[in-house]
Amino acid sequence: MFTIRKGIYMKVTKETIEYVANLARLKLTEEEKEKFIRDMENIISYVDKLNELDTSEIAPTDHVIPINNVFRDDEVLDSYPKDKMLMNAPSKENGCFKVPKVVE
Amino acid sequence: MELYQLTVHEMSDLIRSKKVSAVELTQSVLDRINAVETKVQSYITVLGDEALKRAKEVQERIDKGEVKSLLAGIPMALKDNICTENVKTTCASKMLDNFIPPYDATVSKKLYNEDTVLLGKLNMDEFAMGASTENSYFKITRNPWDVERVAGGSSGGSAAAVAAGMAGFALGSDTGGSIRQPASFCGIVGMKPTYGAVSRFGLVAFASSMDQIGPLTKDVTDCAIVLNAITGHDPMDSTSANVKYPDYSKALINDVKGIRIGIPKEYIGDRTNPEVKKAVLDAAETLKELGALLEEVSLPLTWYAVPVYCIISSAEASSNLARYDGIKYGYRAEKYTDLLDLYIKSRSEGFGVEVKRRILLGTYALSSGYYDEYYKKALQVRTLIKNSFDEVFKKCDVLLGPTVPATAYKIGEKKEKPLEMYLGDIYTVSVNIAGLPALTVPCGFDANHLPIGMQLIGKPFDESTLLRVGYTFEQNTEFHKNRARI
Numbered sequence: 001m002f003t004i005r006k007g008i009y010m011k012v013t014k015e016t017i018e019y020v021a022n023l024a025r026l027k028l029t030e031e032e033k034e035k036f037i038r039d040m041e042n043i044i045s046y047v048d049k050l051n052e053l054d055t056s057e058i059a060p061t062d063h064v065i066p067i068n069n070v071f072r073d074d075e076v077l078d079s080y081p082k083d084k085m086l087m088n089a090p091s092k093e094n095g096c097f098k099v100p101k102v103v104e
Numbered sequence: 105m106e107l108y109q110l111t112v113h114e115m116s117d118l119i120r121s122k123k124v125s126a127v128e129l130t131q132s133v134l135d136r137i138n139a140v141e142t143k144v145q146s147y148i149t150v151l152g153d154e155a156l157k158r159a160k161e162v163q164e165r166i167d168k169g170e171v172k173s174l175l176a177g178i179p180m181a182l183k184d185n186i187c188t189e190n191v192k193t194t195c196a197s198k199m200l201d202n203f204i205p206p207y208d209a210t211v212s213k214k215l216y217n218e219d220t221v222l223l224g225k226l227n228m229d230e231f232a233m234g235a236s237t238e239n240s241y242f243k244i245t246r247n248p249w250d251v252e253r254v255a256g257g258s259s260g261g262s263a264a265a266v267a268a269g270m271a272g273f274a275l276g277s278d279t280g281g282s283i284r285q286p287a288s289f290c291g292i293v294g295m296k297p298t299y300g301a302v303s304r305f306g307l308v309a310f311a312s313s314m315d316q317i318g319p320l321t322k323d324v325t326d327c328a329i330v331l332n333a334i335t336g337h338d339p340m341d342s343t344s345a346n347v348k349y350p351d352y353s354k355a356l357i358n359d360v361k362g363i364r365i366g367i368p369k370e371y372i373g374d375r376t377n378p379e380v381k382k383a384v385l386d387a388a389e390t391l392k393e394l395g396a397l398l399e400e401v402s403l404p405l406t407w408y409a410v411p412v413y414c415i416i417s418s419a420e421a422s423s424n425l426a427r428y429d430g431i432k433y434g435y436r437a438e439k440y441t442d443l444l445d446l447y448i449k450s451r452s453e454g455f456g457v458e459v460k461r462r463i464l465l466g467t468y469a470l471s472s473g474y475y476d477e478y479y480k481k482a483l484q485v486r487t488l489i490k491n492s493f494d495e496v497f498k499k500c501d502v503l504l505g506p507t508v509p510a511t512a513y514k515i516g517e518k519k520e521k522p523l524e525m526y527l528g529d530i531y532t533v534s535v536n537i538a539g540l541p542a543l544t545v546p547c548g549f550d551a552n553h554l555p556i557g558m559q560l561i562g563k564p565f566d567e568s569t570l571l572r573v574g575y576t577f578e579q580n581t582e583f584h585k586n587r588a589r590i
Binding site: 017021023035043053058063089090099100 | 203204206207299300313339342343345405407408410411412414415422426429430431432433434435440442443444446447449451452455457460461463464465467468471478480481482483484485486487488490522523526537538539564
């Protein structure tokens with residue numbers, strides 16, 4: 001992994017890229033890894049600029065407009081028909097999404 | 105003047121006075137698409153016969169006197185990340201190459217209810233990630249003012265189609281400037297409404313806390329008309345704002361006397377191209393002569409906005425795009441060994457380079473041990489940026505500056521320089537971070553005769569003041585009357 005400190009050039013390693021790619025369920029070619037290492041180094045060094053600001057007393061803003069839980073009455077409403085929901089499935093069978101066997 | 109060149113309100117006048125039928129109008133725009141689309145490349149899907157059939161139905165209802173909407177019979181097109189039932193919606197990605205939505209986005213439904221005619225779906229950067237429409241899986245959209253240059257992005261197809269007369273108006277989506285920047289590059293009007301003012305239901309998610317749908321039009325009057333049709337509370341979007349929405353056409357007042365316009369000094373400094381700066385300052389002078397009160401203000405956190413945007417948008421994107429697993433819809437790899445391999449191969453083959461780059465950055469920023477350092481930090485700076493806008497809006501009604509630091513660049517010029525491309529969003533991203541409304545209006549041309557846009561930023565839910573200032577500017581200048589010669 002890598003560390004980031006203000007004003008210090010930071011390095012993204014091949015291991016970092018592979019670790020993150022695995023979390024994101026992506027497989028990268030060697031060429032892509034090289035490219036993304038460079039891009040990530042540039043971008044992460046750049047976003048390090050945020051460390052110039054003291055935010056120790058600042059609350060984070062997840063949403064710009066104050067939103068609380070949005071509830072509706074618990075009524076039965078129409079849902080989409082099953083065949084419409086399945087129409088884009090790459091593979092289906094008997095009204096179900098079809099996937100490779102997951103349980104031995 | 106040809107029919108396809110007219111604004112929406114001019115088209116609407118002709119339809120309602122029965123001088124032109126919806127079919128003739130649609131045919132004119134379809135002919136225009138046939139004539140120039142090969143040069144501009146703005147559409148992913150064109151609905152020729154379906155559009156004419158729809159226009160015929162609408163005209164029949166107009167003839168019976170059943171139709172009231174100003175948008176009745178107006179040919180329009182939607183960015184290809186807005187779901188349209190039974191019409192392919194690709195997000196310009198291999199991942200959704202064959203995706204046919206089983207439902208309409210709320211905005212699609214609202215526009216159909218106004219009796220508009222859908223012409224097709226417009227090109228964009230893949231999953232709206234980009235600022236040039238060069239990241240489309242299908243094609244690169246070109247700027248109608250100079251086809252060697254980009255149309256901007258990510259709503260580049262929307263902007264180019266409207267600018268070239270290939271749609272009466274279009275909808276786009278704006279997460280960091282994706283409506284305003286291409287509108288500015290293509291010499292048209294574009295608005296990003298306040299976060300929550302337009303339902304996101306049926307908009308393919310990129311960064312949910314900043315995404316917002318808005319209109320791209322030929323002038324400010326059209327912008328108000330379209331805004332009237334698409335704003336409003338929607339129970340299907342839990343972030344939709346339940347407030348009272350005004351009639352935006354009432355904001356079309358040719359008068360800015362007493363309106364306090366703040367010019368952020370950071371927006372007109374060295375980072376802005378001198379020609380752009382001059383055009384924007386000239387526009388400010390015009391508004392001053394018309395009675396507006398100008399004041400220089402400061403948004404000292406301007407330079408922190410792009411890093412905040414990079415982190416938040418990538419983090420949200422990595423989460424939102426986790427749904428593309430090759431199971432329920434979208435691309436599935438042909439060969440795989442087991443379920444995990446199916447996920448990995450489908451995603452690795454289905455997503456393009458820029459999308460992967462952002463997923464990786466976002467996953468990193470959210471990963472254990474780095475969450476506080478990046479994601480939480482970005483959300484804290486977001487609070488500071490929002491506060492700095494609140495501060496300037498205590499003494500101003502609107503802010504004025506350039507929409508983009510420069511005019512449209514050459515295709516390929518920034519393709520391999522992601523960071524440089526992100527910096528082009530410097531004046532637009534803060535608006536999304538703070539959830540504010542903003543309008544871009546054409547205000548000049550550079551030496552290459554490329555359009556320059558000025559950006560007006562408003563208080564939350566105060567689209568009306570933006571429209572009023574933009575309208576007054578248009579009524580007293582000629583820039584909006586220029587059409588790309590293609």
